[in-house]
Amino acid sequence: MEKLEPILKTLRRELEDGRYAHLAHFPSEYELSERFGVNKKTANKAVSLLVAGGLLVRGTRGQGTRVVSGLLFHREQIAFIGELTSPYYANVFHGIQNAAMSRRYLVTYLSPSGRIADVLKMLSHSPVKGIVTHAYGRLETAGIPVVYIDHELQAGEQDLHMISCNNYQGGYEIMREVIARGHRDIVIYFHPALMRERLTGFYRAMSEAGIEDCEERTFYSMEHSDFDAKSALKRIQRKYPHFTALATGSDNDLLRMAKAMSGAGIVWSGRKALTGFGNVTGIGDTLPVATVDQHPFRIGCRAAEILIDMMENGEPEQPVRDMLDVEILYPHHIPVLR
Missing domain, CATH: 1.10.10.10 (Winged helix-like DNA-binding domain superfamily/Winged helix DNA-binding domain)
Structure with a gap:
């Protein structure tokens, strides 16, 4: 034996x-x-x-x-636990599937609405031997490796395997594009649930340009809704009536803010800079805005590759931390101030 x-x-x-x-x-x-x-x-x-x-x-x-097969697929499977309500995470999932299929693993999609602990217990008795996740926080699994996407570390989580885009780089570089075109009266619309490194990047670029009241220029959204965007715009107009640029933390918030500005009679195209984050459905092809492409498909592919390597070879001694570069798209849509 x-x-x-x-x-x-x-x-x-x-x-x-x-x-x-x-x-x-x-x-x-x-x-x-x-x-x-x-x-x-x-x-x-x-x-x-x-x-x-x-x-x-x-x-x-x-x-x-x-x-008789060379097995079309491995008996072991991967689970993706997360939400697919946004185009961004739909592309992430597409990347996970693509990389997993290339290595002959099937992917199970789960979006639990009940107790996550019950779901994990069920998975422990299933063919699932690895998990990619976002939006559910730390998962307590018994020996099943987990790769976290777009997860902000909390205390005691230094052992997690993580992958994301370089959110700081994206925030910093797109704000520099705005500033390079002469904008100084800049405001920010940001949801607290987003990766805060984006905001840190915004602030760094603004500080380098001598804009020190970054926090006062930040207006937080309480919910992702048209009503919230309209309310925030009213607050912005009261405090900074002559703002020339508005940076948002996501393309979805950008879309809502563009709608709110148009509804308020503000002619912003060609006059005010609007920036987003995510490149949702090629947003710059339909609106005159700049955005950050996070390359979600590549993030999904890389997450699956990291996970499968751990499933086949065991988890490494040090946690995996992978960060992919981002790309600034459509900066020519940012108006140049004379």
């Missing part, structure tokens, strides 16, 4: 990795015994167990043993 187990592990991995094509001849027991330095009885036992596991089928009348 001591010799059998490592042989089985190696052969299963080769079959699941697609080394042998469907219906291809599998090495004979003589070839296996020579390769692994064991007797034919041990090699025969290994083949018999692979046949019992549905990976091989024995031929008749000397036809040898053939591969």
Whole structure:
């Protein structure tokens, strides 16, 4: 048995990795015994167990043993636990699926409305052996690796595996584009639930330009709604009636604010700069605004790759922290002040 187990592990991995094509001849027991330095009885036992596991089928009348699947998919699966209500996370999920399928893993999507602990308990008795998640906080799993997307670390969470875009870079660079075009009377519309590093990037660029009252120029939204955007715009107009640029923390908030400004009779196109974050559905193709492309598809792909590596090779000693670069799109839509 001591010799059998490592042989089985190696052969299963080769079959699941697609080394042998469907219906291809599998090495004979003589070839296996020579390769692994064991007797034919041990090699025969290994083949018999692979046949019992549905990976091989024995031929008749000397036809040898053939591969019956090279498994189209691994028996183990990945779960994505999160919300798909926004185009951003729909693209993240698409990336997860793409990377997982390329390595022959199926992905289960879950968006629990009840106790997350109950869901995790169910998953512990399922084929799911790895999880990618966002929006549910830290998950207490029993030995199942988890990769967190767009998660802001809390106290005691230094052991989490995480991936996100460089939110600070995005906030800093898009604000610099605004400032470079002569804008100084700048206001910010930001939801507290968003990644705060975006706001930190805004503030750094403004501070470098000599704009020190950044916090006073920040108007927080309490909910993602048209009503909230209208209310915030009224507060902005009272305090900064001549503002020339409005930066938001997400494209969804940008859309709501653009609607509120148009509804208030403010002619902003070509006169006031509006910026977002996310590049939701190619927003700059339909509105004269600048935005930050977070490349959610790439984030999803990378999250799945990190997770599968851990599922196959074990979790690393140090937590994985991956941060992908962002891209500023449509800066030419920012009006230049003379």
